Amino acid sequence: MKLKFTKMHGAGNDFVVIDAINQQLDLGPEQWRRLADRRFGVGADQILVVEKSGEPGVDFRYRIFNNDGGEVEQCGNGSRAFVRFVFDKGLTRERSIRVQTMSGVIAPRLEADGNITVDMGAPRLEPAEVPFDSSGLAGQAQGRDTLWPLALGADGEVMVSVVSMGNPHAVQVVGDVDTAPVAETGPLIEHHPRFPKRVNAGYMQLVDRHHIRLRVFERGAGETLACGTGSCAAVVAGIRRGLLESPVRVSARGGELSIAWAGEGEPVYLSGPAVTVFEGEIEI
Numbered sequence: 001m002k003l004k005f006t007k008m009h010g011a012g013n014d015f016v017v018i019d020a021i022n023q024q025l026d027l028g029p030e031q032w033r034r035l036a037d038r039r040f041g042v043g044a045d046q047i048l049v050v051e052k053s054g055e056p057g058v059d060f061r062y063r064i065f066n067n068d069g070g071e072v073e074q075c076g077n078g079s080r081a082f083v084r085f086v087f088d089k090g091l092t093r094e095r096s097i098r099v100q101t102m103s104g105v106i107a108p109r110l111e112a113d114g115n116i117t118v119d120m121g122a123p124r125l126e127p128a129e130v131p132f133d134s135s136g137l138a139g140q141a142q143g144r145d146t147l148w149p150l151a152l153g154a155d156g157e158v159m160v161s162v163v164s165m166g167n168p169h170a171v172q173v174v175g176d177v178d179t180a181p182v183a184e185t186g187p188l189i190e191h192h193p194r195f196p197k198r199v200n201a202g203y204m205q206l207v208d209r210h211h212i213r214l215r216v217f218e219r220g221a222g223e224t225l226a227c228g229t230g231s232c233a234a235v236v237a238g239i240r241r242g243l244l245e246s247p248v249r250v251s252a253r254g255g256e257l258s259i260a261w262a263g264e265g266e267p268v269y270l271s272g273p274a275v276t277v278f279e280g281e282i283e284i
Ligand SMILES: N[C@@H](CCC[C@H](N)C(=O)O)C(=O)O
Pocket: 013, 045, 046, 066, 072, 073, 074, 075, 076, 077, 078, 167, 168, 200, 218, 219, 220, 221, 224, 226, 227, 228, 229, 230
């Protein structure tokens, strides 16, 4: 079958976006993988699928597939691309929409300056909600957060905060993101047995109380140039640890994001760009 798609990115985190309202889709993990493959397909960190929502008061349903073909709960940068896509394609005239994801409803808003702000919902902070198996571990309190030791075999031990933004994150503070061992320890953290659903591994460098530099080794995609939910998780962890104050500028390798969080029980707001790169059609 021939499939129409749009290639987009948000701060360098790149997507293939597919309108499943106006074309029929019946694809499996092998086809998602091929679409996302940078040599045999279009190439993307994630595939985003736009569907109608069946829920009252919710405009669309948003499905997310990682580069490895696995379906996942949430994608922050993708949610900005999503609202840009549905607005530009005339699928809605609303600049503020409500979108059903696997992990709940998010509310993105297209601003007058073209930037997009997304209400990502409140973070979930109990280890079991991430999910993270903390049984038998001695956590170390820092501010309102708990740091958990993760044994990485020959690569030693790292202390991480665990946060769910609908999807799982393990965040550590490093002295310098440029020299952080992301390629070496990222896969070990992603597949660590204490995370039964695997995890996105964040490495954050504190610049000042309102600015961090961040790299994320994403579950199912490897290191990406930016991660929206990873940015939310890092800022939530930093604020809870008493290291950061809202709002926080996040410098990723692919661009800048901004995160605001008023604290426990409150939603996290993610702002940043979403850009269309090209349109195409592929035999799949
Ligand atoms: N790039 C994303 C996150 C995509 C999903 C993630 N790899 C996972 O498996 O949870 C973002 O911008 O949030």
